[in-house]
Amino acid sequence: MISIETPTYYSATKKYDLSYPTLEHDIEADVVVIGGGFSGINTALELSEQGITNIVVLEARYLGFGGTGRNGGQIMAGIGHDLEKIKSSVGDEGVREIFEISELGAGIIKDRIARYEIDADFCNGYGYMGFNARQAKTLRTWEKDFKAINQKDEIRFLSGNEVQQIIGSDAYSSALLHMGGGHVHSLNLLLGEAKALTSYGARIFEHSPALEVIYGDRIRVRTGRGSVTASKLLWACDSFLNKLEPELHAKTINTYAFQLMTEPLPGELIQRISPIRGAYSDIRPVIDYYRVTRENRLLFGAATPFIERIPGDLKAWNRNLMLKIFPYLKDVRIDLAWGGPMATSANLFPQIGTLSGRPNAFYVQGYSGFGVTPSHIVCKILAEGMNAGSSRYGLLSSIKHSQIVGKDRIRPLLLTIGKTAHQISGFFNGRR
Numbered sequence: 001m002i003s004i005e006t007p008t009y010y011s012a013t014k015k016y017d018l019s020y021p022t023l024e025h026d027i028e029a030d031v032v033v034i035g036g037g038f039s040g041i042n043t044a045l046e047l048s049e050q051g052i053t054n055i056v057v058l059e060a061r062y063l064g065f066g067g068t069g070r071n072g073g074q075i076m077a078g079i080g081h082d083l084e085k086i087k088s089s090v091g092d093e094g095v096r097e098i099f100e101i102s103e104l105g106a107g108i109i110k111d112r113i114a115r116y117e118i119d120a121d122f123c124n125g126y127g128y129m130g131f132n133a134r135q136a137k138t139l140r141t142w143e144k145d146f147k148a149i150n151q152k153d154e155i156r157f158l159s160g161n162e163v164q165q166i167i168g169s170d171a172y173s174s175a176l177l178h179m180g181g182g183h184v185h186s187l188n189l190l191l192g193e194a195k196a197l198t199s200y201g202a203r204i205f206e207h208s209p210a211l212e213v214i215y216g217d218r219i220r221v222r223t224g225r226g227s228v229t230a231s232k233l234l235w236a237c238d239s240f241l242n243k244l245e246p247e248l249h250a251k252t253i254n255t256y257a258f259q260l261m262t263e264p265l266p267g268e269l270i271q272r273i274s275p276i277r278g279a280y281s282d283i284r285p286v287i288d289y290y291r292v293t294r295e296n297r298l299l300f301g302a303a304t305p306f307i308e309r310i311p312g313d314l315k316a317w318n319r320n321l322m323l324k325i326f327p328y329l330k331d332v333r334i335d336l337a338w339g340g341p342m343a344t345s346a347n348l349f350p351q352i353g354t355l356s357g358r359p360n361a362f363y364v365q366g367y368s369g370f371g372v373t374p375s376h377i378v379c380k381i382l383a384e385g386m387n388a389g390s391s392r393y394g395l396l397s398s399i400k401h402s403q404i405v406g407k408d409r410i411r412p413l414l415l416t417i418g419k420t421a422h423q424i425s426g427f428f429n430g431r432r
Contacts, residue, residue: 008338009261009299010069010187015119018191023058023205023226030054031386032221032228034210034244035236037068038186038375039364041193043234045112046383048200055202056228058221060209063194064187066240067371070340072259072289072301074279075109075182076126077146078102079374080349081285082429089399097395101381103149105373106180108380109189118192121294125278126181127166130174135283138430139176146178153180167280168272171325183279183291186372210244215358232386235363238371239341245363247355250403251345252366255415256310258339259301260318261293262332270296273326285426286419288321298322298329303369306423308415314339344368344415346402348422350375352382353397362386366401 030052033040036059044055059065079102080086083095090098113120130136136159143157158165158175166177194204205223212222219233235245243249270277270292279291290300300322304311311317314337323330345351345366355361364382367374378396385393406414426432 006338007336008070009259009293009297009336010064010185012336013185013295014191015188016191016195018063018194020059020063020204020206023208023223023228026227026229027056029056029203029228029230031056031232031234032219032230033057033234033236034221035059035066035238035240036063036194036204036206037066037236037238038190038371039238039379040234040236041190041197042375042379043236043364043383043386044202045193045197046380047386048197048202050383050387052387053201055197056230057197057202057204058208058210058223058228059204059206060240062206063204064190067238067340067342067367068190069187070259070338071186071257071372072279072299073183073186073291073372074126074281074289075106075122075184075373076279076281076370077105077178077181077373078370079377080347081368081370082348085347086349086399090395094395099145100149101377101392102374103146103180104380105377106182108376109184109373112193112196112376113189116192116196118189118196120189120192121185122182123184123277123279123294124179124182125166125276126178126183127276127278127280128176128178129167129172129280129282131172131282133173134427134430134432136174138283139174142176146176150180153178155179166276166278167274169325172282177276181279184372185294213245215361217360219360231360233361234382234386235361235365238365238367239343241343241365245355248363248365250407251351251401252343253404253407253411253414254341255303255308255344255369256339256341257301257303257369258311258314258318258337259299260315260322260334260337262298262300262329263335264296265298265332267296273298283431285422285431288325290322290325297335298326304419306416306419308412308419310339342367342369342371346404347399349399350378351399351401352378352385352393
């Protein structure tokens, strides 16, 4: 079993030495948030910027312990995996609106970094990579679609030898360069956002797991040593929900992703790997993703493509994938490897809304492996819904979410079936 206590690149290089007390009293607030990752902190910060500042955030461990502190740091366009999967809920017009919304993420992150002077190593430059003619056709379509909603950033399809302009690998035959995307040190981004949040007067408590939630006109969240009573609640636990709310637990299933970090590499080697010092992913249903860091390391991540399992040796497993893309890194030392769960929904699209019959109990979950950028989009819209409401919130919260039957008994089998079906569909829609 993978240990989620293993150090990550992010914990080893964080720049903010922040810590928050444990809740030891009974207190009141306008909003209580359960979860101190991107979802919880982002939504609370959006609400604070709108004037709702009496907010309490409860984190069971410490900020960034979950997916926010163990991801790839990729800043890419999009919200979910395949917007066709939600067309039955929102229709053609809804799909078009969500596609336009999906381009907002990088701008939200850049604006926030600038506004609050967050030191998060943001770097522009993203490459969507293709292995074959089917994927090249898909990337040409993406070029047209992205350019239709983004006229300010360089977006350019590359093929053949042109691919070497952005990456030093012979594995790919095509690429789509999107200079509006890029990568970020996600833990430093989160901690900078948390610092900004507390500047508005919000309170954060770490090592304060929610033990019981009592619903009503005023919602009471009990921890081990205290409680918070508030008018509104936000569940923002994602893959670390731990069955606390049965209605939410039934609608996602946890799978795992794994990353490695190389030793620091010479500048000329980094230039060979990534002339744009960017972030990359292929477009298969289960992607490889990687980027260079400010410290001249390569951070490389992936998940098992068909059979749901946890590799016994994460360094060796990820290294083998890395060498398929960069065989000339065979003598490079791997300093760290880590992984963690990610909550996946049946339609591979994030879930927001309110619990059944509880209009003051909100939730957000199910990013399905794409959380860094989408969380900033989704939580901006969620905050609109928690405050005065908005058409965008109405649209995203109208998407139907299926229960995942049997997830507690046969999780690996369900995920293996789902991954296999996802791969097969990818062949027919130009992703494999």
